[in-house]
Amino acid sequence: MTGELTENSSDSGAGEGCMGLLKTLAREEILEVLSEGLCRQCQPLLEARIHRILNRKMSEKPKWNDSIEGSESFYRRPHKRMRNLQSFPRTPEPSYSSRRKRSTSKYSGESFEHSDFKISLNDGLSRVSSGVDSELSEEGKELIRIKQMCFNDFVHIERINQKPINVLKGLELHTQVFNTEEQENIVDYVYKLQIMGQRGELRERTYSEPRKWMRGKGRVTIQFGCCYNYAKDKNGNPPGIIRDEEVDPIPPLFKKVIKRMVKWQVLPPTCIPNSCIVNIYEEGDCIPPHIDHHDFVRPFCTLSLLSECKIVFGSTLKVVGPGEFSGPFSLPLPVGSVLVLKGNGADISKHCVPGVPAKRISITFRKMDESKLPYKFLADPELVGIKPLPLHYPDQKHPDSFPIEKDDFPPRQSLNASNRFRASERRSNRRIF
Structure with a gap:
């Protein structure tokens, strides 16, 4: 700040320093304190705190549909x-x-x-x-x-x-x-x-x-x-x-x-x-x-x-x-x-x-x-040498995969109704992105 608050002025804040002084002021008086006279070092810090509050308010709004x-x-x-x-x-x-x-x-x-x-x-x-x-x-x-x-x-x-x-x-x-x-x-x-x-x-x-x-x-x-x-x-x-x-x-x-x-x-x-x-x-x-x-x-x-x-x-x-x-x-x-x-x-x-x-x-x-x-x-x-995280594990099946059994691909001319149903049912469960 600019030094307008001296060490003697902290007495009126019940020993709490700057925060104690602010608590004794009305809203309009606090705005007056912050309206001018801030040094170049304090301005960015004050802006960062204001933006942090605004971002927190934004983050509390309902999220968009996850789709x-x-x-x-x-x-x-x-x-x-x-x-x-x-x-x-x-x-x-x-x-x-x-x-x-x-x-x-x-x-x-x-x-x-x-x-x-x-x-x-x-x-x-x-x-x-x-x-x-x-x-x-x-x-x-x-x-x-x-x-x-x-x-x-x-x-x-x-x-x-x-x-x-x-x-x-x-x-x-x-x-x-x-x-x-x-x-x-x-x-x-x-x-x-x-x-x-x-x-x-x-x-x-x-x-x-x-x-x-x-x-x-x-x-x-x-x-x-x-x-x-x-x-x-x-x-x-x-x-x-x-x-x-x-x-x-x-x-x-x-x-x-x-x-x-x-x-x-x-x-x-x-x-x-x-x-x-x-x-x-x-x-x-x-x-x-x-x-x-x-x-x-x-x-x-x-x-x-x-x-x-x-x-x-x-x-x-x-x-x-x-x-x-x-x-x-x-x-x-x-x-x-x-x-x-x-x-x-x-x-x-x-x-x-x-x-x-x-x-x-x-x-x-x-x-x-x-x-x-x-x-x-x-x-x-x-x-140097940063490695990407593996997004799959060898022992885990890919979500796009589906089990293939020999009944899914029987010899030609031997696809009976039961095999046909079993194969189509497995394929219908496949996840499509």
Whole structure:
């Protein structure tokens, strides 16, 4: 704070300090205390606490129907609402397929509710383990959480060189990878990094907080693993990784995020990220149309936090005004979702984030091309050789399988009525996704 509360003023709070003083004030007086005079370090912490309360309120709302139809409505409703809130040109409804991650484990025969999404794991992303799952093994809890994940892929056809092409092929949106508590911990961690950057405790090229000279310009960025140049800088360095610049290594909590995404098969073990960039958006901040530089290999991914926003895709995107863009395909990014880009979705289609309607944090994780690594880069042992969790066990039958007996395939001309009925009955029990 600004120091207006002196040590003598704590007497009126019955020895309880600042909290005791606040309890003696009316609601309007508390608002007056918080309305001005907060220092740069206190503002992010206060905002984080407010957003945490708002997110908790959102998480208490009824959950969407746990079905393919419910998943579709979950995406379509925010998509329409975002269009009504902003003055962007109308874009078509997204075309996509939605499906639950298919896993075959010793838990696959049981029924799990959305409360399982709250299960805390001992991987450093949650503060404490919940009591309800204390009897489960760590592997068991992870398998239950993996079962709750959903992902969507997308289709949008454009004519490229006179040929119809799905320019979104390779684009995937994963949800329920991180629960509310885990998201809150990541957000708090980002704010601590921001404070460190403001205090000069991070390397010079790690933290950037440019002056906001117009709408959409001036978002805060924090880079780890490598220094990436968005445009030609004052030293004449072109866009891409600056190999002779040093930034801070990936922080511990972000390494835990990477481990989860690889273990849970959101990212492949052949493309483990060794760099990341944090974007802190204020209302109205944006990212203009672009294709991610090929100094980074595919796939890469972005984790969205704090508030929902939309991302626009298309082989051609138009600038409508400051922070406003239009394109043929618009997709809402739910809070806590992970967007994976590869294939046409990363290399043919451009993407952009129009001015966001509320404060937002995104973290983009990417693997650098081996030939573009910074000269002093050292591989982190914690990020080497991460293995995905097996989603099936050899002694467990696949849920799509059904028993085949010799009566199902009798010799030709010998399929009697009994055999015919037995075979058709088994096939009718086969699970279709």
